[in-house]
Amino acid sequence: MIFAAGRGTRMGALTRDRPKPMVEVAGRPLFDHALDLGRAAGAAPIVANIHHLRDRIEPHLIARSVVVSAETDALLDTGGGLRHALPMLGGGPVYTLNSDAVWTGPNPLCALDGAWTGGIGALLMLVPLSRALGRAGGGDFAIDAMGRLSRGGDLVYTGAQIIDPDTLAPHPAPVFSLSEVWTRLAAADQLRGIVHPGHWADVGRPEGVAIAEDLLSRV
Numbered sequence: 001m002i003f004a005a006g007r008g009t010r011m012g013a014l015t016r017d018r019p020k021p022m023v024e025v026a027g028r029p030l031f032d033h034a035l036d037l038g039r040a041a042g043a044a045p046i047v048a049n050i051h052h053l054r055d056r057i058e059p060h061l062i063a064r065s066v067v068v069s070a071e072t073d074a075l076l077d078t079g080g081g082l083r084h085a086l087p088m089l090g091g092g093p094v095y096t097l098n099s100d101a102v103w104t105g106p107n108p109l110c111a112l113d114g115a116w117t118g119g120i121g122a123l124l125m126l127v128p129l130s131r132a133l134g135r136a137g138g139g140d141f142a143i144d145a146m147g148r149l150s151r152g153g154d155l156v157y158t159g160a161q162i163i164d165p166d167t168l169a170p171h172p173a174p175v176f177s178l179s180e181v182w183t184r185l186a187a188a189d190q191l192r193g194i195v196h197p198g199h200w201a202d203v204g205r206p207e208g209v210a211i212a213e214d215l216l217s218r219v
Helices: 009-015 030-040 058-063 077-089 108-115 178-187 207-217
Strands: 047-050 067-070 094-098 101-103 122-128 141-143 149-151 155-163 191-195 200-202
Touching (some): 030 094, 047 058, 108 155, 122 178
Antiparallel strands (some): 094 155, 122 155
């Protein structure tokens, strides 16, 4: 599941006439960078949710054989968007990936797959603040020796995870964030994480484009 429905308001003029996943980094839309990771990890089917300026991204997704989950009436946030797309994704654990970042180092989805075990609700990919380029603000999580996560610390959530869709069931509202799911999972000792060994660039603001392009030019 690639999240591609947001309004991208922090991108200013760059998203005035196009959705954020269609902003180009190194000559390619951000969405295509995310799609490459999913395809290389063997993810199938690949589903993307859309809402903002959907007519500017839907043909691009269809041309790349991506299944479209249209949020036509309102944005459903990450949790609601994932639940809305579940009938298209099939059963079992799901990769989710934000479309507003670029990476160096090993494919994060492959690394998550290698570390995934039964008995947990979600496994998050994290990166230290020192390798989170373009990050505004502090970290999101701390991790212990067993991979258990707690809020705070200097590890940034990268937007990549594996999650058991059954963890969404306790949330009846149509619109909710996956952050709410993680809070509940952490309290139940069901939230784990691993740390990405490469760099990660956040492209959530206009200056993130140049930061990401500089990162990719050094690979």
